[in-house]
Amino acid sequence: MVVAAMRDEGEEGRRRAVVAIRDYDPKTDRDGTEAVERECEVGPAAAAGGMSLHADLLGDPVARIRHSPHYLMLVAETSGPDGRIVALVRGTVKSVASGKSRPGAPAFARVGYILGLRVAPSHRRMGIARQLVHRLEQWFELMGAEYAYMATDRSNEASLRLFTGRCGYSKFRTPSLLVHPVHSHRLRPPPRATVVRLGARDAERLYRSRLAHVEFFPADIGAVLGNALSRGTFLATVGGYEWGGVDRFLACPPASWAVASAWDCGGVFRLQVRGASRLRRAAAAATRALDRAAKWLRVPSVPDFFRPFAGWFVYGLAGSGGRDAAMAAEAVFASIVNMARGRAAAVAVEVAAMDPLRGRIPHWRRLSCTEDLWCMKRLGAGGGGHADGWDWARSAPGRSIFVDPREV
Incomplete structure (x- = not known):
């Protein structure tokens, strides 16, 4: 003491x-x-x-x-x-x-x-x-x-x-925190991208092979991937690459790919926006109602952030140096947002200031923080x-x- x-x-x-x-x-x-x-x-x-x-x-x-x-x-x-x-x-x-x-x-x-x-x-x-x-x-x-x-x-x-x-x-x-709300309709990933889900062991092998030199990469990455709050790892490729397992991928990867994992922050804390006026609440509720009634319109609805809500976090986002790697990153992020439907109100990712993938990550500026x-x-x-x-x-x-x- x-x-x-x-x-x-x-x-x-x-x-x-x-x-x-x-x-x-x-x-x-x-x-x-x-x-x-x-x-x-x-x-x-x-x-x-x-x-x-x-x-x-x-x-x-x-x-x-x-x-x-x-x-x-x-x-x-x-x-x-x-x-x-x-x-x-x-x-x-x-x-x-x-x-x-x-x-x-x-x-x-x-x-x-x-x-x-x-x-x-x-x-x-x-x-x-x-x-x-x-x-x-x-x-x-x-x-x-x-x-x-x-x-x-x-x-x-x-x-x-x-x-x-x-x-x-x-x-x-000076990284940026990019946040996207989870709508009732699905995000559309780029049509040229193919996304596969990796098991925890395969994900660890890929991360250790490709990300072990990245700043703040944790030595115990296996414990992170195997945690109960981790919701899976996803790999996206562009250009018709046929997935044949992690061994084949590590031996001969395609030119453009991206990987990321999802973490359920809702298992630890709930977020809530406070101080909103009745008018703002009503407007947000109207967008949700329209999105539910006519998903084909793809209304950019605002989830109910004014009550306690869960959020997911995307971690381990990385890609190759190929010209379509950012497109692959967009596909991975969209897949995680879609998986979060019914489980979270928002999905966030934090990227480095000079990360070449950040330009294709879908996000809402009003919810994001570019001044971290x-x-x-x-x-x-x-x-x-x-x-x-x-x-x-x-x-x-x-x-x-x-x-x-x-x-x-």
Whole structure:
């Protein structure tokens, strides 16, 4: 346990708050952490007019991270007889590809990921967030992590001030989160593309053969693909390629192909758009009614985002360098959206800023976030893991990035 004294200069003048930072206890802390989650907005505004996106975790608050190989959740609690939880943070540690190749094999690094940092509005600007991050970084180093990183929206000035201004993180990557609603009608994949579904073992072989050098590719990809929340892996080819199994594909792949897997985030949390006017709700309901009554019109209907809904996440999106690889990526994404009908209201994918596949991924701009930002910091104990002094946190971005669905 760490006890820290925090200062705040507010309207009431200088005051001090003493909090204890400790591990989350599922037996006593669930109600307190859920209360903090409800007080804090999650994600960027979904649309104009004051609407915002909220997430409600299902089950225990560690459900969002318990699928990772190593995880920790910390809480900050005020002292005294009326003490309560006022802040929390989650973290995971794993081995991932750093994007730097060693002779004959990809270079893996051990990294810590910070997510779910929440501070109750009544206790902000007291340094509590910084203390939580520092404590989590100490745990990362004890677990052998060489780097720590986090993701935020580029418009989140408070988060950026904390991490880049006070905690020593550097702006690292700028991927885009592309979101498509799930309609009652099916999306039409490109007619020249053929999509097949792979088993978990075949998918792991393909990923390790073709994606092992991609930044943040997890060393335990088999555990991700075999997780109960993983809904399958799909491979699309273009140009009349006849599927003959993964061995034949790896030995002689076609010029244009793409692969991706689906993850059911609805098994961990539900999303909800709040703050919508009655007029917006009525208009969205009208589009759904018309879409159900006349699917042949292919109305771009708006799902009921104003009630708790499930979402799916597409991960492991990658393709060949062929000229029609982006078309294959569109076919894979459309197939997953169609599979999500009746199970989720939206499907999302996160792609690197320079990913050549992103131009063909169907999405709604109003639901998507093109201003995502990842920040990274090289931790002291790990030393970066490279004798040549190479620092991943200051390296140039690649064309692709692997987004682990366990950290969404």
